[in-house]
Amino acid sequence: MYNQVAKRYLFMAKNKIVSVNPSNYESLGEVEYSSEEEIKDKVKKANAVKKEWKELGLEGRVNALRKVLDKLSERKDELAKLAAKEMGMPISQSKADVQDGINFFSWYLDNASKYLSPEVVYEDGKVTQTVFYEPLGTAAVITPWNFPLSNFVWGAGQNLIVGNTVVYKTSEECPLFGKLLEETINSAGLSQGVFLEIYGDGTVGDFLAHQDINLISFTGSTKVGKHLYRVGGEKFIKVVCELGGSAPGVVFADANLDEVIEVIYGNRFTNCGQMCDALKRLIVHKSIFDEVVERLKKKLESLRVGNAEDEATDIGPLVAKRQVELLEEQVKDAVDKGAKIVTGGKRPEKLSGAFYEPTLLTNVTTDMRVWQEEVFGPVLPIVSFETDEEAVAMANDTKYGLGSYVYTKDKEKALEIASRIDAGMVSINAASYINACSPFGGYKDSGIGREHGKFGFAELTQVKVVAIEK
Numbered sequence: 001m002y003n004q005v006a007k008r009y010l011f012m013a014k015n016k017i018v019s020v021n022p023s024n025y026e027s028l029g030e031v032e033y034s035s036e037e038e039i040k041d042k043v044k045k046a047n048a049v050k051k052e053w054k055e056l057g058l059e060g061r062v063n064a065l066r067k068v069l070d071k072l073s074e075r076k077d078e079l080a081k082l083a084a085k086e087m088g089m090p091i092s093q094s095k096a097d098v099q100d101g102i103n104f105f106s107w108y109l110d111n112a113s114k115y116l117s118p119e120v121v122y123e124d125g126k127v128t129q130t131v132f133y134e135p136l137g138t139a140a141v142i143t144p145w146n147f148p149l150s151n152f153v154w155g156a157g158q159n160l161i162v163g164n165t166v167v168y169k170t171s172e173e174c175p176l177f178g179k180l181l182e183e184t185i186n187s188a189g190l191s192q193g194v195f196l197e198i199y200g201d202g203t204v205g206d207f208l209a210h211q212d213i214n215l216i217s218f219t220g221s222t223k224v225g226k227h228l229y230r231v232g233g234e235k236f237i238k239v240v241c242e243l244g245g246s247a248p249g250v251v252f253a254d255a256n257l258d259e260v261i262e263v264i265y266g267n268r269f270t271n272c273g274q275m276c277d278a279l280k281r282l283i284v285h286k287s288i289f290d291e292v293v294e295r296l297k298k299k300l301e302s303l304r305v306g307n308a309e310d311e312a313t314d315i316g317p318l319v320a321k322r323q324v325e326l327l328e329e330q331v332k333d334a335v336d337k338g339a340k341i342v343t344g345g346k347r348p349e350k351l352s353g354a355f356y357e358p359t360l361l362t363n364v365t366t367d368m369r370v371w372q373e374e375v376f377g378p379v380l381p382i383v384s385f386e387t388d389e390e391a392v393a394m395a396n397d398t399k400y401g402l403g404s405y406v407y408t409k410d411k412e413k414a415l416e417i418a419s420r421i422d423a424g425m426v427s428i429n430a431a432s433y434i435n436a437c438s439p440f441g442g443y444k445d446s447g448i449g450r451e452h453g454k455f456g457f458a459e460l461t462q463v464k465v466v467a468i469e470k
């Protein structure tokens with residue numbers, strides 16, 4: 001396997017990553033693939049400095065990383081504009097994402113000592129037992145493209161704080177963003193080797209994962225996550241996996257539709273539907289099915305699809321042409337098996353980038369790809385249910401278990417349903433579970449491990465207990 005990777009890698013090394021604007025397919029620039037020697041050298045540097053980074057102590061690291069946060073804040077407009085241009089997130093959402101990333105990083109820094117300070121877990125007249133949280137070493141952090149700043153903050157932020165050094169690979173879909181991030185972080189004066197970036201596609205990520213590292217923190221597809229879990233297994237190191245999802249949204253008959261339609265829209269169509277925990281399968285009580293479909297149709301037909309850099313855009317392009325083609329295949333499969341397109345279902349005629357109209361599908365059956373696979377785009381399949389049992393069974397009828405959504409005015413019932421959904425996160429009505437202090441992660445094929453808060457810090461550390469006589 002290793003040799004295969006190296007061979008493929010040498011082929012890729014002849015190339016450059018071309019950054020393409022998905023709103024119009026214009027080239028934005030090129031970035032060199034990291035060479036095999038460069039990756040090895042960066043891992044060596046990260047390993048060489050890990051003792052120093054650990055011994056700096058939590059307070060020292062937090063102070064050093066506050067400078068990184070300041071630099072990111074200073075350049076937040078630039079970061080947001082580049083994300084819109086390079087991966088197609090509408091600029092209004094991209095600004096919000098960059099601000100969210102900054103807020104999360106800030107929370108991690110403000111709360112690190114609460115969760116990483118030594119903790120007395122046992123005491124009697126003779127002995128005190130104290131738990132210490134120690135770094136694991138060098139982390140290979142590999143992320144996707146869908147929220148370029150948040151992907152970095154969620155993947156690398158807590159790693160750096162706990163004392164792990166980081167070799168970071170951003171996605172090949174946003175290499176220029178990766179360069180801007182590297183430049184911004186380097187300007188904060190961290191010791192050389194604490195944070196290093198490499199560039200390239202999956203072959204480069206694979207090569208990194210096979211180096212002398214102590215942890216893999218991966219965010220991305222389930223397929224790649226499972227592969228890296230096997231790589232980590234061979235090395236006998238920890239692998240934290242934040243993977244794909246196909247979140248159900250269950251709308252009960254008593255739901256407040258005036259509020260819920262907007263919430264469903266946001267949960268499914270933000271970032272053109274390219275969110276891991278987006279609402280990807282809508283399950284609606286039979287008595288309100290037609291009304292929900294009609295209201296969502298009206299909402300989707302009022303949206304402005306267009307260039308991501310335009311402030312008025314609601315729905316931007318997908319990240320790349322290949323994603324449009326995949327979406328077309330998934331919708332075609334559904335239509336071939338009897339699904340009805342209520343609205344959308346095609347590329348907009350007057351736009352030349354990676355656009356796809358916001359789409360609703362009914363007559364959906366569970367043998368369709370849109371039900372079985374993760375759909376990473378603005379397409380929402382809708383089915384109906386009659387009993388609560390049926391709704392829960394449909395919600396859990398997926399290999400994934402990341403987010404989930406329940407809509408009802410009956411809070412007691414909502415909590416009971418939440419307890420029966422096999423997912424790491426449940427949102428009831430308009431309440432969001434995304435918070436720097438709350439665990440984010442999946443059941444089943446959606447991942448192993450959690451990010452954020454005390455759970456995320458603990459995930460990235462070695463726990464040591466020291467017993468001492470009194």
Ligand code: NAD
Pocket residue numbers: 142143144145146169170171172200201202203204205206207209219220221222224225227228242243244245275276277374376402446447
């Ligand atoms: P992807 O798995 O194709 O790629 C993710 C990253 O892994 C990229 O940097 C890529 O270059 C790298 N990679 C690819 N093959 C690799 C290999 N063999 N070894 C090492 N690295 C490799 O995913 P994507 O298309 O970039 O992103 C979309 C996916 O990410 C979706 O499934 C989405 O649900 C998921 N995602 C999950 C979360 C979460 O927190 N659970 C967040 C965002 C996105």
